[in-house]
Amino acid sequence: MSEWKFNRDAIGAFRFVRCGFDADTGVAQLVYAFDDGPEMIETITVPGAPFALDPERSAAAERALRLLHLIAGVSYYKAAVPSEIRIDSYAIDADTAALLELIYVNGLGEFAYRNGLNLHGKIQFPVAEQGNATSPKLGLREHALVAIGGGKDSLVSIEALRTLGVEQTVTWIGGSQLIRACAERTGLPTLNLGRALAPQLFDYNREGAWNGHIPVTVLNSAIMVFAAVLLGVDQVVFSNERSASYGSVIEGTGEVNHQWSKGWECERAFGEYVQRHVAADLHYYSLLRPLSELAVARQFAKTDRYDAHFSSCNRNFHILGERPASRWCGVCPKCHFVFLALAPFMPKPRLMGIFGRNLLDDPAQIPGFDALLEYQNHKPFECVGEGRESRAAMAALAGRPEWREDALVDRFAHEIRPQLDAQELGIEPLLVIDDEHRIPAKLWERLRAQFAA
Numbered sequence: 001m002s003e004w005k006f007n008r009d010a011i012g013a014f015r016f017v018r019c020g021f022d023a024d025t026g027v028a029q030l031v032y033a034f035d036d037g038p039e040m041i042e043t044i045t046v047p048g049a050p051f052a053l054d055p056e057r058s059a060a061a062e063r064a065l066r067l068l069h070l071i072a073g074v075s076y077y078k079a080a081v082p083s084e085i086r087i088d089s090y091a092i093d094a095d096t097a098a099l100l101e102l103i104y105v106n107g108l109g110e111f112a113y114r115n116g117l118n119l120h121g122k123i124q125f126p127v128a129e130q131g132n133a134t135s136p137k138l139g140l141r142e143h144a145l146v147a148i149g150g151g152k153d154s155l156v157s158i159e160a161l162r163t164l165g166v167e168q169t170v171t172w173i174g175g176s177q178l179i180r181a182c183a184e185r186t187g188l189p190t191l192n193l194g195r196a197l198a199p200q201l202f203d204y205n206r207e208g209a210w211n212g213h214i215p216v217t218v219l220n221s222a223i224m225v226f227a228a229v230l231l232g233v234d235q236v237v238f239s240n241e242r243s244a245s246y247g248s249v250i251e252g253t254g255e256v257n258h259q260w261s262k263g264w265e266c267e268r269a270f271g272e273y274v275q276r277h278v279a280a281d282l283h284y285y286s287l288l289r290p291l292s293e294l295a296v297a298r299q300f301a302k303t304d305r306y307d308a309h310f311s312s313c314n315r316n317f318h319i320l321g322e323r324p325a326s327r328w329c330g331v332c333p334k335c336h337f338v339f340l341a342l343a344p345f346m347p348k349p350r351l352m353g354i355f356g357r358n359l360l361d362d363p364a365q366i367p368g369f370d371a372l373l374e375y376q377n378h379k380p381f382e383c384v385g386e387g388r389e390s391r392a393a394m395a396a397l398a399g400r401p402e403w404r405e406d407a408l409v410d411r412f413a414h415e416i417r418p419q420l421d422a423q424e425l426g427i428e429p430l431l432v433i434d435d436e437h438r439i440p441a442k443l444w445e446r447l448r449a450q451f452a453a
């Protein structure tokens with residue numbers, strides 16, 4: 001075993017070795033290996049131990065843990081993408097295998113595209129059990145664990161749930177101080193779940209592993225579903241908007257969606273699976289699914305409570321390495337998009353106060369904004385709105401005296417807008433509330449009224 005060296009091209013199998021949870025400490029271990037190489041152990045820590053679980057809840061916790069083990073394996077599997085997948089210590093049914101294949105193939109879509117790999121038909125989870133999934137109701141109490149990511153979206157959900165009077169715990173994974181500050185600013189109960197990746201992954205990355213984006217949102221979702229079972233609560237709420245279901249259209253390749261695991265296909269498949277296989281009364285849903293990015297921005301602009309605390313800039317969220325000097329780096333696609341999406345809905349001085357500068361009056365940012373507009377480029381691989389949303393926001397600003405002379409708005413008005421269909425540049429049609437979502441019926445009518453106001 002000490003002889004084993006990582007060599008992505010020589011690896012034959014990825015193994016789900018075992019998973020376990022210690023109810024006395026609240027620590028779960030997710031164990032993986034390549035061939036007979038060293039174990040890679042990821043740990044998840046749920047505060048509140050010791051957990052005293054009745055036999056039914058304990059069995060549901062084990063099912064949730066296995067689901068988490070299977071989904072979190074994507075970080076390690078991707079390092080070598082071997083042709084065989086083995087599950088050493090438990091069996092899965094065809095329903096489970098289908099969910100995992102959906103998540104691995106689509107969630108690694110950007111990874112595969114950037115590395116020139118084709119994963120279709122290559123990822124097969126071994127089915128070794130007859131499926132008869134009908135999980136029981138656990139009698140979970142009415143309470144929402146709401147995921148917070150430090151950006152505008154989750155804050156919109158948290159405020160909406162507060163207005164609806166839904167009891168909630170603001171929950172995040174990992175050690176981000178920025179997320180903690182936003183969570184504390186809500187004034188609501190908070191829960192910070194620990195996650196430590198297996199250290200070997202970083203060594204393997206240096207030694208030539210395949211690397212790239214993974215479906216992090218469904219992985220965070222699986223962590224929170226596991227925590228919800230342990231804590232006995234009936235809702236796990238995310239804040240994934242409608243726009244996340246649309247990817248970047250690449251010439252010669254088709255659609256590649258960076259944020260596939262924030263999209264509707266993933267939410268529906270994962271949410272239905274959790275009710276069938278983990279607990280019938282555990283509801284996983286996104287509160288913002290009916291809204292476009294622009295509609296979310298419009299909701300966010302209604303309160304300035306978080307202006308000095310939030311950031312959507314992903315450069316804040318690295319596990320290793322550098323973070324930006326200020327909360328908004330100002331040069332990445334997320335900074336560009338959030339600036340543009342908020343601009344039609346808030347006074348200019350407020351927006352400039354949040355970002356500390358005017359990104360739309362800086363000619364150096366032209367290529368970045370062109371990509372958002374899908375002008376001479378494709379939409380960036382990032383969590384940004386659809387091209388038509390960026391074009392509509394820019395068109396709205398071109399009609400506002402306080403914005404129209406800024407370099408990028410002026411360029412849009414004179415160079416890009418004349419090439420576009422004027423009928424497709426209105427903001428209003430993009431603010432329409434959709435009916436495709438998994439929001440519980442008892443919340444939906446009041447929520448719809450809130451979003452419409």
Ligand SMILES: CC(=O)N[C@H]1[C@@H](OP(=O)(O)OP(=O)(O)OC[C@H]2O[C@@H](n3ccc(=O)[nH]c3=O)[C@H](O)[C@@H]2O)O[C@H](CO)[C@@H](O)[C@@H]1O[C@H](C)C(=O)N[C@@H](C)C(=O)N[C@@H](CCC(=O)O)C(=O)O
Nearest residue numbers: 075212213214215216217258259261314317318319320383
């Ligand atoms: C912060 C970030 O954008 N990270 C992406 C970046 O990773 P990088 O190497 O620059 O640094 P670290 O994040 O510190 O990660 C170190 C390595 O660890 C591996 N890894 C990390 C987390 C994980 O869950 N699994 C992993 O395997 C990976 O090998 C890293 O190299 O580039 C990576 C490669 O493209 C991305 O995988 C990193 O993305 C993170 C997983 C991440 O958390 N990204 C979110 C900020 C993000 O993109 N969120 C989207 C959600 C989209 C979705 O659900 O698919 C969003 O903003 O909505």
Ligand SMILES: Nc1ncnc2c1ncn2[C@@H]1O[C@H](COP(=O)(O)OP(=O)(O)OP(=O)(O)O)[C@@H](O)[C@H]1O
Nearest residue numbers: 147148149150151152153154172173220238239312
């Ligand atoms: N570290 C984390 N822990 C728990 N949930 C997270 C974490 N990071 C992101 N999320 C959740 O994942 C989903 C997608 O994240 P995303 O970054 O789009 O949302 P956000 O941070 O609320 O807003 P923005 O789009 O402005 O960055 C959201 O529901 C968010 O709460």
